[in-house]
Amino acid sequence: MKKIKIISAIVMLMFLLTQVLGCSGGQKAAPVEETIRIGTIFPLSGPSALNGQDTFDGADIARELFNDKGGINGKKVVYVSADAPDANAATQEADRLISKEKVPVILGTQSSSLAFAASAVAERNKVVYWEVEGIADNITSRNFKYVFRSTFSASNMGLQMVNFVKDVYAPKMGKTIQDLKIALVYEDGAFGSSTAKTIQDLSKELGFTFVKEASYSAKSNELNSLVIDLKAKKPDVLFAASYVNDAILLSRTSEELGFKPGIIIGTTAGHGTPDYVKAMGDKSNGVFAAGIPNAVNPDNMKPEQKDLYNELTKRYKAKRNKDISVNVLNGFNGAWILLSKVLPNAKEMTADNIRDVALNTTMAKGDTVLGYGVKFAGPDAPNSGQNVEAFAGVMQWQEGKLYTVFPEIIALKQPKF
Amino acid sequence: MGVMDITNFAHGEYLMLSLYASFWLFEFFHIDPYLSVLLVIPLMFLLGLLTEKFLIRPTIGKPMFIHIFVTLGLSVILQNLALLLWSGNFRTIQVPFATHTINFGDISISTPRLIIFMVTLTVAYLIHLFLNYTWMGKAIRATSQNRNSAQLMGININRVFMVTFALGTACLGIAGPLLMPIYYVYPTIGFQFVLVAFVAVVMGGLGSVKGAVLASMLIGIIETLSGYFLDPAMKQAIYFLLFILVLIFKPSGIFGEEGKVV
Numbered sequence: 001m002k003k004i005k006i007i008s009a010i011v012m013l014m015f016l017l018t019q020v021l022g023c024s025g026g027q028k029a030a031p032v033e034e035t036i037r038i039g040t041i042f043p044l045s046g047p048s049a050l051n052g053q054d055t056f057d058g059a060d061i062a063r064e065l066f067n068d069k070g071g072i073n074g075k076k077v078v079y080v081s082a083d084a085p086d087a088n089a090a091t092q093e094a095d096r097l098i099s100k101e102k103v104p105v106i107l108g109t110q111s112s113s114l115a116f117a118a119s120a121v122a123e124r125n126k127v128v129y130w131e132v133e134g135i136a137d138n139i140t141s142r143n144f145k146y147v148f149r150s151t152f153s154a155s156n157m158g159l160q161m162v163n164f165v166k167d168v169y170a171p172k173m174g175k176t177i178q179d180l181k182i183a184l185v186y187e188d189g190a191f192g193s194s195t196a197k198t199i200q201d202l203s204k205e206l207g208f209t210f211v212k213e214a215s216y217s218a219k220s221n222e223l224n225s226l227v228i229d230l231k232a233k234k235p236d237v238l239f240a241a242s243y244v245n246d247a248i249l250l251s252r253t254s255e256e257l258g259f260k261p262g263i264i265i266g267t268t269a270g271h272g273t274p275d276y277v278k279a280m281g282d283k284s285n286g287v288f289a290a291g292i293p294n295a296v297n298p299d300n301m302k303p304e305q306k307d308l309y310n311e312l313t314k315r316y317k318a319k320r321n322k323d324i325s326v327n328v329l330n331g332f333n334g335a336w337i338l339l340s341k342v343l344p345n346a347k348e349m350t351a352d353n354i355r356d357v358a359l360n361t362t363m364a365k366g367d368t369v370l371g372y373g374v375k376f377a378g379p380d381a382p383n384s385g386q387n388v389e390a391f392a393g394v395m396q397w398q399e400g401k402l403y404t405v406f407p408e409i410i411a412l413k414q415p416k417f
Numbered sequence: 418m419g420v421m422d423i424t425n426f427a428h429g430e431y432l433m434l435s436l437y438a439s440f441w442l443f444e445f446f447h448i449d450p451y452l453s454v455l456l457v458i459p460l461m462f463l464l465g466l467l468t469e470k471f472l473i474r475p476t477i478g479k480p481m482f483i484h485i486f487v488t489l490g491l492s493v494i495l496q497n498l499a500l501l502l503w504s505g506n507f508r509t510i511q512v513p514f515a516t517h518t519i520n521f522g523d524i525s526i527s528t529p530r531l532i533i534f535m536v537t538l539t540v541a542y543l544i545h546l547f548l549n550y551t552w553m554g555k556a557i558r559a560t561s562q563n564r565n566s567a568q569l570m571g572i573n574i575n576r577v578f579m580v581t582f583a584l585g586t587a588c589l590g591i592a593g594p595l596l597m598p599i600y601y602v603y604p605t606i607g608f609q610f611v612l613v614a615f616v617a618v619v620m621g622g623l624g625s626v627k628g629a630v631l632a633s634m635l636i637g638i639i640e641t642l643s644g645y646f647l648d649p650a651m652k653q654a655i656y657f658l659l660f661i662l663v664l665i666f667k668p669s670g671i672f673g674e675e676g677k678v679v
Contacts, residue, residue: 045497045500045505046505046605047505047603047605049500049504049505049604050504050505050506050507050603053504053505188650214648214649214650215648215649215650216644216649216650217649217650217653219609220649221600221609221610222640222641223644223649224641224644225640225641225642225643225644225645225649225652226644226645226649228645229645244507245507245601245603248507248509248601249600249601252515252516252599255516256516256518256525256527256530256599257518257525257527258518258520258525275506275507275509275601278509278511279507279509279511279601281511283516
């Protein structure tokens with residue numbers, strides 16, 4: 001009995017340990033006078049390490065490029081980098097970066113749960129938190145004064161998913177969105193839940209209903225029961241807010257159990273990743289993914305953005321010997337806005353100065369490599385700190401490649417049904 | 418776990434290594450995972466022997482916390498080593514039969530999962546035979562019942578420990594290649610499987626092969642049914658609840674011998 005108690009306690013302890021382990025110290029930076037130090041928090045180990053490393057690489061290439069172009073009045077920017085595999089680590093690392101490393105701004109984080117936790121620490125200490133990829137609405141909906149987000153928020157992604165069905169798929173089928181049978185599945189973390197919430201809210205607004213709504217843990221190692229139920233409901237549209245492993249698991253289980261919805265619209269966090277297409281091969285063709293338009297077409301860019309984009313792809317290829325992912329683009333774009341437009345205009349490198357400059361920063365549509373402009377919602381607006389100009393796109397796998405198909409202004413190909 | 422009085426917290430990481438082994442054999446040499454079983458089993462057996470000899474042996478007879486720290490530490494090292502060597506990517510292989518199913522009317526059964534089920538039952542039966550009808554098997558059972566008496570009967574318990582541990586890892590050598598066609602591998606995947614494995618082993622009764630097989634089937638059925646009828650997000654909660662009930666009312670596990678686990 002005693003042994004069983006101990007073993008059970010250890011199993012739980014182990015669970016906690018695996019959540020905490022992996023947090024590592026940051027690199028020591030050069031003396032303060034000669035450099036501008038920025039804290040970074042990304043999941044470089046643990047389950048989100050793949051995406052986290054990519055986002056960090058993007059942000060780091062932005063830093064290198066910025067320094068190569070002269071930095072700020074000759075001062076180089078250095079990152080004091082921290083690894084946060086989970087929310088606890090993110091909180092601790094944010095604390096450390098602020099109290100020990102004394103950075104005025106923290107750049108992060110890739111995963112919404114981590115951003116949510118770390119940005120609260122920054123806000124409490126009046127340090128700017130610059131989020132480049134976590135898209136959960138609740139990061140900006142708290143109306144914090146020091147939290148900025150360069151990318152779009154999840155509600156915009158959910159909006160584009162629904163818009164795509166309403167404006168493209170339903171008319172194509174000769175129906176309205178209210179006539180379609182729609183199912184919604186989502187992982188139960190901050191990312192999946194907030195994406196689902198938008199779609200649920202839109203369903204009330206537009207008057208469509210779901211034949212099935214269900215959440216699941218992204219750490220599941222089987223989704224049979226979910227897929228069996230989905231199969232029975234025969235949906236025309238499956239919205240899936242998944243991460244990579246559960247997207248693969250969902251698709252493989254669907255394949256095994258013979259579940260084929262009319263269309264699947266996932267997100268670039270799961271169904272739109274290179275690992276997904278590697279796992280599913282030809283079966284991925286036709287699957288949609290909403291998120292950051294990955295296939296930005298350099299030919300449509302302004303010359304300055306085109307140069308940046310080419311430099312990014314070249315440097316990333318040299319660093320990792322693979323093509324850039326959406327995470328790399330996001331990390332790069334967010335960091336580039338901060339480094340090239342905000343920091344050089346701050347009188348001193350204090351959080352309050354940086355914040356004031358950020359609130360007054362505007363960039364026109366087409367002035368970033370992702371095509372959107374920049375304008376941060378003010379402290380009195382809802383979602384303060386959110387870049388209101390940022391938008392999501394919808395992509396589709398066609399012949400093993402992901403092409404932007406929606407909205408039309410950024411589409412590279414027509415959607416195939 | 419029942420024989421050696423040691424809880425191997427790195428068991429999940431050995432599964433991860435076994436998955437990676439079959440992944441790389443497929444990636445580099447295009448060896449079908451169902452064939453690579455034949456290579457991965459001896460590899461994992463050998464790895465088990467070495468681990469036992471160099472890491473576990475020195476801790477035998479020491480307080481329980483020593484082996485917990487050793488195996489837990491090993492688990493952390495293996496996870497991070499995998500992250501360093503093979504990155505955090507979700508690795509998958511594509512084989513045509515991965516999503517093959519057998520259909521009976523409305524019921525479809527996934528072929529690779531059916532194969533896993535059959536192999537698991539066969540292996541469990543073989544282990545049962547091994548433990549009951551071979552000299553080594555009897556020696557293992559004797560050692561698990563009373564280490565000192567077994568030694569007095571001329572059993573080389575170091576050898577018994579080594580074989581027991583290596584058998585455990587060799588079983589993972591079967592599991593890895595069989596799981597590879599339907600799953601993915603990444604450095605921390607072991608934990609997803611090991612938690613439920615602990616529940617199955619304790620629920621079935623430590624040291625009982627029959628108990629572990631039945632408990633794992635029970636958990637699987639509960640997981641799927643509760644996911645279907647209640648909510649997929651609830652499925653783990655339900656079997657953990659059952660686990661707690663078993664611990665309260667029959668702490669030795671469903672098939673555990675009373676008094677053996679105290």
